[in-house]
Amino acid sequence: MDLVNHLEGRLLFAVPKKGRLLQAALNLLEGADIQFKRENRLDIALVKNLPIALIFLPAADIPTFVGEGRVDLGITGFDQVKEHDAGTRALARLRRMSNEWDADKAGKPRGCETVLDLGFGFCRLQVQVPAKGGYAEGKDLIGKNIGTSFVHLAREYFARLELEQEGVKDAAQQQQQPLEGRKLRTKIIELSGSVEAACALGVADGIVDLVESGETMKAAGLKAIDTVVETSAILIKSKAPSNPALVSLIASRIHGVITAQKYVLCQYNVPRAKLADATHVTPGKRAATVTSLDEEGWVAVSAMVEQKRIATVMDDLVQVGATDILVLDIHNTRSS
Ligand SMILES: Nc1ncnc2c1ncn2[C@@H]1O[C@H](COP(=O)(O)OP(=O)(O)OP(=O)(O)O)[C@@H](O)[C@H]1O
Ligand SMILES: O=P(O)(O)OC[C@H]1O[C@H](OP(=O)(O)OP(=O)(O)O)[C@H](O)[C@@H]1O
Secondary structure, eight states: OOGGGGOTTOEEEEEEOSSTTHHHHHHHHHHTTOOBOOOTTOSEEEBSSSSEEEEEEOGGGHHHHHHTTSSSEEEEEHHHHHHHHHHHHHHHHHHHHTTOOOGGGSSSOOSEEEEEEOSOOOEEEEEEEETTSSOOSGGGGTTSEEEESOHHHHHHHHHHHHHHHTTOOSHHHHHHSOGGGOOOSSEEEEOOSOGGGTTTTTSOSEEEEEESSSHHHHHTTEEEEEEEEEEOEEEEEESSOSOHHHHHHHHHHHHHHHHHHHEEEEEEEEEGGGHHHHHHHOOOSSOOEEEEOSSTTEEEEEEEEEGGGHHHHHHHHHHHTOEEEEEEEOOOOOOO
């Protein structure tokens, strides 16, 4: 089937085609009951049970497609959105300088909006230098070579440091001299992967790259000296989606799945005399559900508890006098 000709009337939803965000994104789609079959090597998949088409794209390109309004929804990293925004600022500045027609002032509204933080893909975009070298802060790298895939964020980072070094420190003064237009003394070298190798191979004095566990950086003999952006995966939408009601439905389903992943359901029995102490330990999201038991003076309680707190919550419930404590996984949830 020629999928490209079956996109009419469908909401376009961009999903990372590979890399760190792919599996978690697919798990979210499954949890939200977005059913599809992706043919081998095809980057478009029609959703069977909703008028949606999934478009599999590199995470770095998703903000462009969504920001240009070509795709309605997307899953990508917050870092990628920030990099795209910095690139857009640089382009707009270039256009203004050459008096070119400013596309941002015409046609549909451009740019993307964050709908939800998705709770995975946590990492930091950091300035890293050889652990054994003499660089201790970002400004020590002014005028040096910097390897990165995040060229626009790196440019803005060093433009700000260069301005500060020249004595332009406060935000108001900086606004007079836009970061994106500056001619830099620091050289930003664009690399598309394995950025951590650049220092050892003599291509760069420092790098701007992502760090999660720190293992890659440690193995490459690097240390972080500053953080440019803290990031995690986000759901973004275009400023003029083709079907806003469907965007809300998908956002609400995905929100339900994320909430379910974060919480467990805790159920227990407790003497009615101890109920106030017990519900103090498990207040629930809105309130705990309390039901009477056949046994005089006892009640059953169920409440949602954050997954990461459940062990201490169980300890505290035992202290209060609760018994028959059960912890159940939640598959999905919806609150409004
Ligand atoms: N180590 C990591 N831990 C958690 N999230 C990460 C990590 N590395 C990258 N990410 C997130 O995943 C996004 C995509 O990065 P990833 O390296 O998987 O991309 P990719 O599409 O495979 O590109 P490339 O081919 O350049 O590696 C990043 O922008 C960031 O938000
Ligand atoms: O702190 P860590 O847990 O070690 O993770 C960080 C590494 O993960 C990412 O790269 P990835 O492995 O996706 O490949 P790439 O270097 O080709 O981009 C990132 O660019 C770092 O290299």
